[in-house]
Structure formats: C-alpha cells, structure tokens
Amino acid sequence: MSFSDILSVSTSGMRAQADRLRLVSENIANTDTPGYRRKTATFENAVDVGQTTSEVQMGRVKLDQTASKRIYDPAHPLADPTGHYDGSNVDLVVEIADAREAQRSYEANLQMFDQTRQMSAALRELLRR
Amino acid sequence: MFENLKVFQMSSAMAQHAAARQTVVAENVANADTPGYQARTVASFTETYDAETGYAAQPGQRATRSAHLHGQASGVAPDIREAPDQGTMSPNGNSVSLETEMLQAADVKRQHDRALMIYKGGLDLLRASLGRR
Numbered sequence: 284m285s286f287s288d289i290l291s292v293s294t295s296g297m298r299a300q301a302d303r304l305r306l307v308s309e310n311i312a313n314t315d316t317p318g319y320r321r322k323t324a325t326f327e328n329a330v331d332v333g334q335t336t337s338e339v340q341m342g343r344v345k346l347d348q349t350a351s352k353r354i355y356d357p358a359h360p361l362a363d364p365t366g367h368y369d370g371s372n373v374d375l376v377v378e379i380a381d382a383r384e385a386q387r388s389y390e391a392n393l394q395m396f397d398q399t400r401q402m403s404a405a406l407r408e409l410l411r412r
Numbered sequence: 413m414f415e416n417l418k419v420f421q422m423s424s425a426m427a428q429h430a431a432a433r434q435t436v437v438a439e440n441v442a443n444a445d446t447p448g449y450q451a452r453t454v455a456s457f458t459e460t461y462d463a464e465t466g467y468a469a470q471p472g473q474r475a476t477r478s479a480h481l482h483g484q485a486s487g488v489a490p491d492i493r494e495a496p497d498q499g500t501m502s503p504n505g506n507s508v509s510l511e512t513e514m515l516q517a518a519d520v521k522r523q524h525d526r527a528l529m530i531y532k533g534g535l536d537l538l539r540a541s542l543g544r545r
Contacts (some may be wrong), residue, residue, distance in 0.1 A: 288435065289435050292442050294442070296443075296444075301443075326443070326447070328446065336435060336438075337443065339442045339443050339445075347488055391513070392441055392442060393437075396438075398521055399434055402521065405524070409528055409532060
C-alpha cells in the first residue's frame, strides 16, 4: 500500500479543480466582450500506465453554444442596422456558483491530502521509538 | 499471546485496511465531478479479516479491478465494490456525495489511529516484558 499513490490522486483532484476555477475566471473577465462564448470543460479519468489508482484531469475545453445576449446600443461600432450587437453568453450567477463548487471540491481534496499525510506520519512515528 | 503475536497481525491488518479505505475515499473525492463516475466503498474490516489465518478474505476474493489489490504482500486485499445508490446521483451520472466521503474519511482516520495505538501498546508490552523501558 503506497501512500504516495493516494497523495497523487488528491493532487490531481486539486489541479483539476484549479483548472476549472481558471476557466471560471476567464469567463467572468470576458463578461462584456462582444461575441465571447463561455468556456466549459468536464472532468475525465486520467489513464496512466502502471497506476493502480484512478486520477482525474480536465478534459477538452468546449465553448458553450447557448445564444449570446443581444445588446441594444446604436452608437456601438459593431451595431447592426437594428442597433443591436452580440454580447457574450456569460451568466455571472452561474459562474459564481461554479466557482463556489470548485472551491468546495478543492478544499475536500486538500483535506484528503492532509489526512493521508498525517496517517503516513503516524506510521513513521511508530518506527521512531 | 506470544506464540503467534495475534494482536500485531490484527492491528497491522486493520491499519492496511484503513489505508485501502483511504485510497478509495481519496479517489471518490477527486472524481466528485467526473460524469458517470460511481462512488466506491470497501468491505468492512470485520468482513475481510479472518481470525484463523490473519489478514485473509473468503476464498475467491473479488475485486472490481484486479489492479485494486494494490500489490499487497499478503496477497489478498479488501473487497472494493461500487457503493449502493443513496439517492445522490447528479444529472451528469456522478454518484459521489462529498458529505458521505468526508464522514468516511473521519472514520478511516479513527480506524487507522486505533490500529496504530493497539500496535504501539503491544510493542510497549513486549518491551516491558523484556525489561527495557
């Protein structure tokens, strides 16, 4: 039984959640960029030769295809004859909720990491005397 | 007690079992958002431990994947199976509940600490009997 396997599983979880948070930040930063499409990604199993434990990684980044907001501003350089232009399809509420969930999962992974470290430290403590 | 040092066998088996449980819990937590992932659990220690032969399971040890035997030196490992559905299935097919996993993790830590405490107690007893402090 190798504790380092468990540590790398938890590390992969933390890395995946951090990547997810990065996507959320990019989306929030580009809320007002005309024509911006929201980025999404799902997690998948990271297959590694020789591994007995299943790690996780973020899959390919996809662009959300829901319709962009149509913003009315005739003075805007990109406005079409009706005075509208395409905004982004980012919904701030959804992004904030996603960020919260990413944080919660990150902390859960961190807790697993810490507990594993404590368990292996307790084992070493046993040998010390 | 000193003929086969059963207490050491049992407590080290218990610690190994706790480590196997911790692996499964960590995997579940890491895959808490992976679509289609089913949460896994480990058979309890009472189910896997056979007092006669030490850390052994019933013959015909099953595992969901043979790689999950984790290269145990004793050759057998606790049964890892998919957890029964607790109504925590999310729309993307993921059945992991973070709260359940946190509870499992706390229990694993307790089991591991208890096993090490028993082991240490046995060692202290041996040392006292040898006259060393």
